[in-house]
Amino acid sequence: MKRTLSLMIALAITGVALAQSDAKITIKPNVNNQVISRHIYGHFAEHLGRCIYDGFWVSEGSKVPNKGRIRLDIVEALKKIRIPNLRWPGGCFADEYHWRDGVGPRNLRPKMVNTNWGGVTEDNSFGTHEFMELCSMLNTEPYIAGNVGSGTVEEMAKWVEYFNFDGESPMANLRKQNGHAAPWKVSFWGVGNESWGCGGNMTAQFYSDQYKRYATYARNYPGAPLKKIASGSNGEDYNWTETCMKNIGTQMWGLTLHYYTLPSGSWRGSKGSATNFDEKEYFNTIRNTLKMDEIVSKHSAIMDKYDPRKRVALVVDEWGIWTDVEPGTNPGFLYQQNSMRDALIAGINLNIFNNHSDRVKMANLAQTVNVLQALVLTEKDKMILTPTYHVFDLYKVHHDAKYLPMELNTPDYVSGDSKIPAVNASASQDSTGTIHISLVNVDLSKTINLTTSLPGVNWKTVTGQIISSGKITDINTFTEPDKIHIRPFTGAKKMNNDLVVALPPQSVVILKVQ
Missing domain, CATH: 2.60.40.1180 (Golgi alpha-mannosidase II)
Known part of the structure; x- marks a missing residue:
């Protein structure tokens, strides 16, 4: 009888276990004809570490196959997954970048110190024309982040004119003089980046007023209407979203949100290793990335109060896992490996964005090459595709599909x-x-x-x-x-x-x- 009872209990427990493994x-x-915008599958290329220089952009005379110094194996890999947009030049770098330093003859361009990322000196050889050539080769839409933090209204206004005006004007003529007769007609335009932090340490009220000032002079030229994107919240800062929606409203096409998955859950001290972690740390990391759903939901609810017709997009233009850098690498370069855990993180976040595609119209993984949760890692002439890259390859079937x-x-x-x-x-x-x-x-x-x-x-x-x-x-x-x-x-x-x-x-x- 005891054996029979034990067997019955065992079978019952097994049945419960089986039931618990069912979904x-x-x-x-x-x-309602909701569509998953392909722009949810966007990417990010900041002047940071080896993303641009020694990533997309090889040295003069490099033996790595390239076209005009743009690395071709990276281009072919990104074309395969049909990246819909590419955000540039930052990130924190955007608010110290002065675009006039990156146009004209390369040997005459002034050098600059990248004070945000490693204190390295850059020669500005990769600038507006080089980025637009990269986008052309990728068949992707450019997403420009304008300088609000250290720039001026005039500087941003003239950059828009340089990109988009088809006619006679000082900036259009300068573009022609620099080798590009036709305007590029850039649509996506970020008015600042992380204005609560590295983009100026502003309050939400101050930034929202500055946004309206800068955006006023970022003109819509014929055939080139701008989709102006305001600098939004850091993670769970719901007051920032509330203030921007109240003060800016539908004067913006989109409002950004930045949220990174930290294995440790904290910016203080070690964030955790990209490759050396146990199941407990893995579990905490996945739990932290699942929080994206709650964060997107709460920001969306605030936006719904002011914009029930959902005319303003939520733009999650920085997301991904952020770990400690690989041992022996420059801590300012944010180079990390990419494991099977990161593939799951990519799949989770993309599922979340798909399921919120009524409000989330654009997102950008940080970052494309050699930085954070990269799609591609390079080492001299070698290139590898990360597990995260393969997730984007799988998920490209959702681009512009009916949700x-x-x-x-x-x-x-x-x-x-x-x-x-x-x-x-x-x-x-x-x-x-x-x-x-x-x-x-x-x-x-x-x-x-x-x-x-x-x-x-x-x-x-x-x-x-x-x-x-x-x-x-x-x-x-x-x-x-x-x-x-x-x-x-x-x-x-x-x-x-x-x-x-x-x-x-x-x-x-x-x-x-x-």
């Missing part, structure tokens, strides 16, 4: 006395009617049995792709560049009219339903 999704129809809301019930991932949702997801339908579902399982040991219902959808086949690895600390290196890459996923099948998925631990999966 359920119901895909709902899109009733599909969902109801998600997920088991928890438990660590000690704490728990977080094990699964997060988003879904869209492209112009051919194909449905794509992106899934992230953050649990390090459990396969999640996921059942998805698609009411009203007549579908026949499902295929998938996956990013996963044996250890959460696994990375791609210059000696083993393809340890983590996209592989076919065969763990999804049709059962009646439901989609049934065995979602492996620590994985990012895209399903294609037709």
Whole structure:
């Protein structure tokens, strides 16, 4: 009897465990034509460390294949994932950058000290024309961050004129003299950056008044209307958003939000290693990145008070994981490795942005090359693609696709006395009617049995792709560049009219339903 009872208890416990490893999704129809803007998948190239110099921009006479000093292997990699926009020149650097120093003959351009990032001297050989050539090669839209912190209204106004005016004027003529006859017609224009901090240490009230002054003279030239983006909140500073929405309102196209995932949860002391961490630190890191959903929701609610029609975009133009730099590298260069953990972080954040695409119209991962949660790392003539790059490659199916809301019930991932949702997801339908579902399982040991219902959808086949690895600390290196890459996923099948998925631990999966 005791053995029978023990067996019954064991079976009951097993049943509970199985139930706890089950998840359920119901895909709902899109009733308001909401679209996931491709600009959510934007990127960021600041004059910081080796992002521009020794990243995109190689030295004169370099043997690395390049076109006019722009590194071609990076260009081809970014074209493959169809990056929709690229933010430049900063970041904190933007508010000490004076654009006139970066145009004209390169041998006559003055040098400058990058006081924000490492105190290095730059020769200004990469400036406006070089950046616009890079954007042309990438077939991407430029997103310019203007200098409010140390610049003047006149300086910004003349830069807009230099970019966008097609006619006779001092700045248009200077552009022509410097080799570009036609205006570039730049649309995305940031009026300052982190004005609460490195961009001037301003109050929200002072900045919102300055925004209106600077934005007034950032003119809309014929055929080149600006999408003006105000410098928004640092993480949970909801007062900043409240003040800007109240004082600026719809005089801006977008309002920014910056939030970084810190493994330690604190800017003081060590942030945590990019590659050497245990499960407890991993759990805390994922919990910190999931907080993005709460932060976006609360800022969106404030914006809804003043802008119920959602005309102002929430622009999350700095996000990603920020760890300690790699040992032996310049602490001002913010060079960090990129692990399987970072792939999960990328997938989580992109799912969050997709699910808030009624308000989030643009976002920019920090940063593209050799800095923070980079897509690409370089070492002389070598280049590797990070796990984060492969997530953007998977998720490009969501670009400008119709958003599909969902109801998600997920088991928890438990660590000690704490728990977080094990699964997060988003879904869209492209112009051919194909449905794509992106899934992230953050649990390090459990396969999640996921059942998805698609009411009203007549579908026949499902295929998938996956990013996963044996250890959460696994990375791609210059000696083993393809340890983590996209592989076919065969763990999804049709059962009646439901989609049934065995979602492996620590994985990012895209399903294609037709």
